[in-house]
Amino acid sequence: MERARPFLDQILISADRALRAVLAPAAAGRPTPGSPAAVANDTERRHAAGLMRVNHAGEIAAQGLYHGQALVARNPANRALLEQAAREETDHLAWCEQRLGELHDRPSRLDPLWYAGSFAIGALAGLAGDRISLGFVSETERQVERHLDGHLAQIPESDARSRAILEQMRDDEITHGRLAREHGGAELPLPVRQIMSATARVMTTTAKWV
Ligand SMILES: [Fe+2]
Ligand SMILES: [Fe+2]
Numbered sequence: 787m788e789r790a791r792p793f794l795d796q797i798l799i800s801a802d803r804a805l806r807a808v809l810a811p812a813a814a815g816r817p818t819p820g821s822p823a824a825v826a827n828d829t830e831r832r833h834a835a836g837l838m839r840v841n842h843a844g845e846i847a848a849q850g851l852y853h854g855q856a857l858v859a860r861n862p863a864n865r866a867l868l869e870q871a872a873r874e875e876t877d878h879l880a881w882c883e884q885r886l887g888e889l890h891d892r893p894s895r896l897d898p899l900w901y902a903g904s905f906a907i908g909a910l911a912g913l914a915g916d917r918i919s920l921g922f923v924s925e926t927e928r929q930v931e932r933h934l935d936g937h938l939a940q941i942p943e944s945d946a947r948s949r950a951i952l953e954q955m956r957d958d959e960i961t962h963g964r965l966a967r968e969h970g971g972a973e974l975p976l977p978v979r980q981i982m983s984a985t986a987r988v989m990t991t992t993a994k995w996v
Contacts, residue, residue, distance in 0.1 A: 800857050804905065807849040808898050812880035815873060819881065820950030822888050830942035835891035836994045837937050838948055841955070842882035843894040843993035844930065844986075847904040848875040851926065854908025855919050864916045867969055871923070871962045878958065881951045888947065894993040907985075920971030925979055927963030929986060931956060 825831045852872035859865035886893060894900065911922040934956040941948050974982075 796857055800853060800905075803849075803853050804901060807846060807853070807879070808901050812876050812883055814877040814880035814884075816877050818884055818951065819954040820947035822947055823944075825889070825942055826944035830944055831889055832891075833940075834942050834945045834948050835886060835889040837941060838882055838885050838889060839891065839894055840990050840993045841934075841937065841952065842879065842886055843897065843900050843989060844933070845875055845879040845882055846894075846897050847900045847989060848872075848926075848930075849879060850901040850904030851908035851911075851922075854905040854910075855912040855923070858909050858912035859916060859919065861916050864920060864969060867920075867965060868923070871965070874958050874962070878951075878955045881955070885948055885951055894996060896992065896996055900989055900993070917970050917972045918974070920966040920969050921974050922971075922982075923966035924963045924971040925974050925982060927959045927966070929979075929983055930959045931963070933986070933990065934959065 825834055849872065852868050852875060856865050856868040856872065859868055883893065908922075912919045934952050938949065938952055938956070941952065
């Protein structure tokens with residue numbers, strides 16, 4: 787069984803992860819889904835880029851949430867689960883970043899804010915205990931799945947690459963949610979779920995433009 791790391795080490799690891807997530811190019815462990823075809827015209831390109839900027843910001847937030855939760859997770863098996871999911875979220879981040887580049891656009895300028903806010907929320911969920919923390923993962927991923935369904939309906943027909951990326955992300959998010967429930971994630975109360983979706987809405991509407 788893994789021994790608990792000294793807290794100061796954990797803080798340093800967290801700071802390192804935060805800087806990497808926000809400042810360094812993300813490195814994917816899996817190939818990017820789809821192939822890098824151009825979209826039909828500039829209107830579609832801009833529309834697709836706006837959506838992918840939102841998804842990129844969402845993946846920055848996912849890094850923050852998972853890192854915050856893993857920092858305070860009590861049970862080593864749950865911490866391992868959170869860290870494995872965070873690695874897959876890094877793939878998502880790298881794919882969104884790459885696609886934004888292919889669409890000649892940029893990530894949200896508020897990325898450090900999305901990361902920091904999400905890290906704090908993740909750590910709070912983690913401090914509430916592993917059952918709540920895993921319930922939080924389950925609910926987050928359920929909301930992300932619905933969000934991705936919405937984006938899959940909006941992504942321009944000609945942008946097969948972004949579609950392929952979002953479809954793979956959706957499959958992964960569903961798995962993260964299922965594993966969290968299998969590891970004992972609790973169903974969160976309705977008001978908490980509503981606050982979570984309201985918070986996510988602030989990010990998804992802002993990151994489209996800023
Ligand atoms: Fe993700
Ligand atoms: Fe996820």
